[in-house]
Amino acid sequence: MGVQGLKTYIESSDKNYLRSWAFREKRLIIDGCNLYYLLYFDCNLDQMHGGDYDAFEELITQFFENLAACDISPYVVLDGGDDHTDKKFDTVMKRKQQKIKEAYNLSMGKRGRVLPTLIKNVLRQLLHKLKVPMVQCLEEADWEIAALAQEWDCPVLSNDSDFYIFNLRAGVLPISHFQWKKVGVDRRTNKKCIQAKHFTLGKFCASFQMNAELLPIFASILGNDYVKLQNIKYPDWEEYSVPGMENARIDGMLKWLSQFPGPKEAISALLKFTDDEEKVIVHKALLNGIKEYKLISGSLAQFFKSKVIPQSILTGPLQVLPKWTLRPLLQGRMSSSVIDVLVHQRVSLTPQVEDFQLPCSSEISRPIRQVIYGLLLLTANKQALAVKAVTGTSKRYVEEYGRQHITLSNQKVEAIQTKVMEELQLETLNKEPHDVRLQVFLDTLGVSSAMLRGIPDALQLQMFVTRYWLVNAQPQPCQVHLWGLLLGMVNGKLSGTLKTETDMQLRLKKLQTGRGRIYLEDEAAHLYSQWQSCLKWSLNLNRLLLDPLSEPECARLYRGTLVHQIVGELRRGITLESLLMRGSSAEQLFKQLKDAIVSLVGEDFIKKMKTGLEKRDAGKTQNPPIDDLSRCFDHLLDKDTDDTEDDLNGLKKENPDFLFTVRTRHKSKDRNADNPSKKYERRCFD
Template identity: 65%
Template sequence: MHCVTMGVRGLKTYIESRNKNALRSLAFRDKKLLIDGCNLLYTMYFDYNLDEMHGGDYDAFEELITEFFKNLTACDIHPYVVFDGAADHTGKKWETIRQRKQDKINAALAVSEGKKEKVLPILIGNVFRQLLHKLKIPLVQCIEEADWEIAALAEEWNCPVLSNDSDFYIFNLKAGFLPITHFQWETVKQDRRTNKKFIQVKHFTVRKFCASFKMNTNLLPVFASILGNDYVKLQNIRCMNWAEHSVTDTPHPHIDGLLNWLSQFPGPEVAVSALLKTMSENDKAITIEALSKGIQEYKLFPGYLAKYFQLKMIPPITCKRLLQVLPQRTLMLILEGKMNSSIIDAVMNQRVLITSQVEDFQLPCSSEISRPIRQVIYGLLLLGEQRSTGTSKCYVEEYFRQQTKLSSQKVEGLQTMDGLQLKTLLEEPLSVRLQVLLDTLGVSSEMLRGIQPDLHLQIFVTRYWLVNAQPQPSQMHLWGLLLGMVYGKFSSTLKGQIDMLLGPKKLQTAGRRIDLEHETAHLYSQWQSCLKWSLSLNSLLCFPVSEPEIASLYSGTWLHQVVRELRRGRPLDSLLERGSSAERHFKQLKDVVESLVGENFIKRMRTGLGQRTVGNTHRDYNGHNQPIDELSSYFEHLMYEYDYEDDDDLNENLGKSKAKYHPDISCTIRTRHKSKARNANHPSKKYERSCFD
């Protein structure tokens, strides 16, 4: 299976600035279009300046992408979206991957300090794929890297590729390549003669590009292999001064020079022979191997995507370990984009790269809170295979930030008490699969009563976050999070705008720069990490609970502004209209969360006002002194009267749960029919989770 292409840094800029004849204007309509999903996501998020500092504005991204595909439909363009899967399993790119991971940590740190960088929110891929399913756009998540498969399908279907990846300047595609940078999708035009709508694009073909150098098109893969090889560092070739062959004034003279140098040869064999003449025998062997592999990666023949799109066939998979571990149902969920590609990394490589977030870099990595969830995932994935070999333990190497440096740690997979195996998971009753999810998130089956099914996952995750987050969330953080869920549910409808008085434009802080509150950022990064891995576990368990619409759960800029206003003393009744459906939904969410952790837990949470208090007062959002107790008056009218009393059992249970970060933790998840009897008089006595002990 081809999965490895290299790209050439600077080639896109070179072509756009120095070789404009290679890009010709085209009115594009009424054709299939293969879209590089990861590249489109990246380009759209950053080109439209969506939020990076506050954990992401998923609703704004969803609106943007919806409009994008609406305009494609208006022009009779038929999109097919292809995503990357796991990172390279051969190990040859590992050092490059590690360096990129460190670069992402550096970028997240820079954004947390108010600097300009590029950091994708942790759930953006989930939001994008979920939206594509909702819009009924055909998509596939490849098992490994997607570039070669995209190019192979484009050649087979004779349709262009939409991407900004420089690899597609190298693949010799009959129908060519459309750079996203020049894809004017926002302005749908109409042909005066035919009245048909189209999108103005710039179209690239290898044939036209090479013609400008009078160069054989087969030499372009040699060019890419010399300048873009991630596998064998061609030091001798790289040291050659290609710039001396440049004949134009360009910021990339090495690109121009190498293209001019190659153009003197009739084909790849003669060019490679010329390269080898000045090398030692040892260097020749390394160079020949590297170039031959690189050139091979750009040769196209039919791949597996056509059969997948047409027949939903699972492709032939070269990795035997993947076939041994993952059942057909799980493989299909991966291909459908309904499962995190980290699942493939965990199985193939026994390693997982944790996504970097904008958070408090003085605190431990925000992903530590979700490690026990991942441990259950690793156990389901790997322990069945381990038992067949006579071993009882499995480990996955997790790569994450420690302070500002990339670090790693072996994490043990956890076993469910009943020894559930992925291969036979579908044969298990729904109640058993549900109980694994509940046990992992610390929820008893009794707690399910009265909770709407469509609220299950978001509320379970919120409960898990409240109990396990460090530092402990304040009431402000919880109320802000629940208000965000209410806003997400109602803000997209006219009725919602009437019902809910607060919109982003009505906030005092809207429209001006806001410094990041690091504690708030860290806590919400922890919540997002919990949600991300709970979604993965839920899909691995074949969806015992329904998947929520992720974009409606978290709008980072809005949420941070709400918390800031609440902290400054803005009363809640200025955010929700009393008696409205928005207020009723907030009360429903509040009551459900309270039922899962207990009213005492909520009352014992810090208010979040301590750092701004002077005596018994703090400044409200108009700058006036206001008693702290008045800030909670609106919450109190939503709460039932409750006799406060200390709850030692809850304290003990919460204290135990904090121990779960220990890397050598060993525990067993109980399933429903093996659970012990609970004391029904108090929620906290109904459930004790042994893996948090």
């Protein structure tokens, strides 16, 4: 993200562009997406097994506790939907393709960086729990973050180098230099503080004797998310730098620009390097680049203070959003996918670590998404009538961006309605009775009203999702997969209680630390990725319906490394009884979850499931343990993940059918990979 190479230049320079600051007793605007991205990766949390959400929750809790200890007032701002102008669409798609490759690399034991699919859900739930002020923008957050920081005259916490270009009086604190883990003491004041590095544009430009208004042009030339100038025959920037200097290209570009009094003169000089037929296009692009970084009053300050919906939203291009959705969207209590569906009629699916020879794990949740699309597009009567008048049909479609093998793909998915939805209208969905909204959810997940009885409210949503997963997952889960998932839920529930050390926890902790090696079994990885996809989109549907069911704490439902290790132990022949102390609260909770699932699918269904113990004698090759993989791939660790394509080309030469012939046991279901929704539609509304 941001301006290519600028962060490296600033951090590696000997000109002290980053000054030390004992930070305390101030407001701090936090780039929320940047925060969870960097904390998860920098703290080496699990990515291969679907994520360790409880460990991430502990990190975030510690982060905000340490801010509070230093009297720092945080305000978190999250990205929302894609920009209505689509100016970053190509960039977003390129990143999506890269993430698919990185997820594939991780599935093969190689290097990659992929966030677990529920990470944003965990963060939003925790921020509400901790009462940290938070806003989810309706579009990209960068500009709104900068505008708020300028209005409040406080710094921004982010590693996004775009903030080095915005002319912020209070500057930027790079997260990578924000030493939040250790609360220090300022020797001058004897008060608690967090040591940080501080960047200000004024000091940066002063070192070049440069007009700060030229920085947006610099960002456009260098390349950012907004402007791509590929048709200029640039001068040799290094000629303007000190010979032999590191990052001479950027340094030379800055020195070249500093000779001009303002943007107008710099643009005129740049156009001299452009062919005549391209001058108009390049000139417009440069002006747009300047506009992207121009700050005026934003809309977040008003919402943070009084929760009043900004007037600019009510009258702008996002007025297609029903008014009742705006507050929950801004509060982060509703998924930003609502915005993408209504504004762009598209959804981008999250890449996960899974079996890449099988259809994308997100396909199992497509029927759930289709109902969401139906609620948003088919129940908006004015829009539906307008579409029918133009196209002759009331059918609506959403473009879904997922994967086909390891390649980014897209396909149109039809919005659908359950029977009870036929009388609903999006504009008044918030006024519908609870029973009606609940019935939409139950119909979507194939659950009858009678199944509600006997299942505690706090367990209903996660159990209905698990039922949906059991019925629709391909390949079909074995008993060890179900028991592993339920034991993970037990662990999550008990980890916050005082009885933690007296029950299953001690045995599971010994299991986690005693063996040291966690296998990544492709089948388990794929199945649990399917379950997480079902949970994510069921949560989104539940929020759109204004929570007819209680929302569970996502961080307590799944710990990937533990669940995968439990599956491995069960496959080795370890019994459930050896993990569950007789009469303990862990055993009682497991029985409660098991009984709930049995009541939802029936005892015969459970009995007919494969146990999963057959794997012990089947001789199936598993991926080597992480310890061994790190040794096997040491020689590859310095390669960039873009080398994936080269690796695949080599594999295809050895085996031309590598990416196009699936394992024998999956041939029948992969045959319909290009039209996957047909596989699920027969079963989800039974």
